[in-house]
Amino acid sequence: MSVEDRFSAALHNTARMWRLALDRRLRDLGVSQAGWVSIAYIAKTQGPLSQGELANLVQVEAATMVSTIDRLEKAGLVLRVASESDRRVKHVVLTPAGEVLYGKVRARADEMRRDILGHIEPEKLAMTADILENIQALIETP
Amino acid sequence: MSVEDRFSAALHNTARMWRLALDRRLRDLGVSQAGWVSIAYIAKTQGPLSQGELANLVQVEAATMVSTIDRLEKAGLVLRVASESDRRVKHVVLTPAGEVLYGKVRARADEMRRDILGHIEPEKLAMTADILENIQALIETP
DNA sequence: ATCTAATACTTAGAAGTCTAACCATTTACG
DNA sequence: CGTAAATGGTTAGACTTCTAAGTATTAGAT
Numbered sequence: 001m002s003v004e005d006r007f008s009a010a011l012h013n014t015a016r017m018w019r020l021a022l023d024r025r026l027r028d029l030g031v032s033q034a035g036w037v038s039i040a041y042i043a044k045t046q047g048p049l050s051q052g053e054l055a056n057l058v059q060v061e062a063a064t065m066v067s068t069i070d071r072l073e074k075a076g077l078v079l080r081v082a083s084e085s086d087r088r089v090k091h092v093v094l095t096p097a098g099e100v101l102y103g104k105v106r107a108r109a110d111e112m113r114r115d116i117l118g119h120i121e122p123e124k125l126a127m128t129a130d131i132l133e134n135i136q137a138l139i140e141t142p
Numbered sequence: 143m144s145v146e147d148r149f150s151a152a153l154h155n156t157a158r159m160w161r162l163a164l165d166r167r168l169r170d171l172g173v174s175q176a177g178w179v180s181i182a183y184i185a186k187t188q189g190p191l192s193q194g195e196l197a198n199l200v201q202v203e204a205a206t207m208v209s210t211i212d213r214l215e216k217a218g219l220v221l222r223v224a225s226e227s228d229r230r231v232k233h234v235v236l237t238p239a240g241e242v243l244y245g246k247v248r249a250r251a252d253e254m255r256r257d258i259l260g261h262i263e264p265e266k267l268a269m270t271a272d273i274l275e276n277i278q279a280l281i282e283t284p
Numbered sequence: 285a286t287c288t289a290a291t292a293c294t295t296a297g298a299a300g301t302c303t304a305a306c307c308a309t310t311t312a313c314g
Numbered sequence: 315c316g317t318a319a320a321t322g323g324t325t326a327g328a329c330t331t332c333t334a335a336g337t338a339t340t341a342g343a344t
Binding site: 003004005006007008010011012013014015016017018019021059113114115116117119120122124125126127128129131132133134135136138139140 | 145146147148149150152153154155156157158159160161163201255256258259261262264266267268269270271273274275276277278280281282
């Protein structure tokens with residue numbers, strides 16, 4: 001197995017295992033991953049956030065974000081608010097219940113991050129992040 | 143943003159971008175990612191491979207693998223073969239068409255790997271893979 | 285002012301993923 | 315040997331994701 005093979009397998013497998021591990025920690029909150037990722041971005045964004053902007057932040061298609069927001073709205077965690085300056089646009093805001101949930105999500109994600117990454121030197125993490133970000137730039141350059 | 147935050151975001155985003163980039167390169171082959179990943183593992187495995195074993199290799203649930211194999215079988219790329227030693231078990235084998243497809247998939251994946259990772263020193267890749275594999279081990283240890 | 289192009293959100297449908305539950309078969313144990 | 319537990323594959327349903335196509339609105343050009 002070449003180093004490239006090994007690297008791409010490690011990337012894929014680690015990302016997947018991370019996601020599944022976090023899913024398990026958040027399962028009892030009753031919100032899916034797509035849900036809490038979206039909630040987190042809404043909470044962290046200052047000012048109005050449109051559905052399309054949220055989809056970009058979460059890196060999914062606009063169509064995907066529609067049903068995610070539908071479910072969150074139905075669960076009473078977010079609201080759609082019509083924009084006053086552009087009638088095509090709807091903003092997404094957290095409800096108080098959504099704020100509470102975000103607090104829990106953040107605490108658990110932080111905890112898991114500490115549990116796992118706390119065993120690795122910060123310089124190594126920084127260097128790995130550098131390389132991964134470099135790869136992102138390479139992927140984005142056709 | 144802490145280095146841990148930065149790292150976990152980089153992991154998630156890089157893995158996702160890699161996957162989407164590879165998807166784009168393989169799109170015209172008419173087989174999905176789940177399909178060609180499964181085909182690759184079948185091709186690379188010596189001897190009989192059961193559905194459950196394949197699911198483990200691909201890291202999905204057995205139930206997920208059922209429909210993936212259904213679709214590949216329907217496309218004439220794999221066959222289910224009953225096991226002679228255990229009546230519960232079905233083995234999955236590639237058809238000749240499946241073998242041909244695997245050759246194409248491998249060539250393109252290799253090409254993409256070279257295109258992207260060819261710009262990065264192998265020592266850096268090896269070191270990153272080490273760290274990622276270390277993280278996998280940490281995730282697996284509850 | 286009018287028309288075309290672009291944008292924002294929505295719907296539909298196929299594929300992919302998981303959990304839970306099920307049936308048939310095999311294994312383990314008393 | 316008989317029974318309980320474990321295993322392998324399957325089905326059902328909710329969620330997730332994408333592409334394609336559609337409607338309403340806005341931006342830009344003439």
